[in-house]
Amino acid sequence: MRTEVIKANTIDEAVEGILDELKYTRGKENVIYFDGWDGLGASAVVQAVAQQLASNEKKWQWGLQFEQVIHIDCSKWESTRAVQREIAEQLKLPNQVMQMFGKQDEEDDFNGITDQQSRAGIAEVAIEIQRSIQGSRFLLVLHNGSNE
Incomplete structure (x- = not known):
């Protein structure tokens, strides 16, 4: 199992890091855990990732073709x-x-x-x-x- 640390100073950088990680894990069952900055900001990042992937335009932009984002x-x-x-x-x-x-x-x-x-x-x-x-x-996003 691969362990990757996403280094980010902003919410946008964290979202981009998670979306990049999702591209890397294409076709595999995987779990990504994001803790934020000592717990701060995690919900905002997770919500932003889900919103990005719920948008068909953004999904294709990132090369992430999920049939369903829950x-x-x-x-x-x-x-x-x-x-x-x-x-x-x-x-x-x-x-x-x-x-x-x-x-x-x-x-x-x-x-x-x-x-x-x-x-x-x-x-x-x-x-x-x-x-x-x-x-x-599909992608299941739980926060x-x-x-x-």
């Missing part, structure tokens, strides 16, 4: 299910899949699982997410805004 802000963590729901919404999964969330929420309420953080992902939804991205080039 950007999830986890800074206010709710649950694995909430992240799963956001991914499903951004992938525009069919209504029958989206309805699984409401049904599982009702079941959890009935069973006394009221703490949002205790609500786990839904296996059937995970299968549908996998099915929808299978064989495509958590914490030390976790």
Whole structure:
């Protein structure tokens, strides 16, 4: 596994460094972790990268042809299910899949699982997410805004 340190003094330089790293890792599964400047500025950089890649014009400019860019802000963590729901919404999964969330929420309420953080992902939804991205080039951008 390759470890690369992106040296940057500004948000723009950091964004450029991450986009360059994405070009280098083309066709590979990879994880890029950006901590910012002792934690400062990381969210701004991650948001800027996601915005750049969401723009078709910018994607092609950087030579990064992702079929789907999914950007999830986890800074206010709710649950694995909430992240799963956001991914499903951004992938525009069919209504029958989206309805699984409401049904599982009702079941959890009935069973006394009221703490949002205790609500786990839904296996059937995970299968549908996998099915929808299978064989495509995609980028999942998560930023958590914490030390976790």
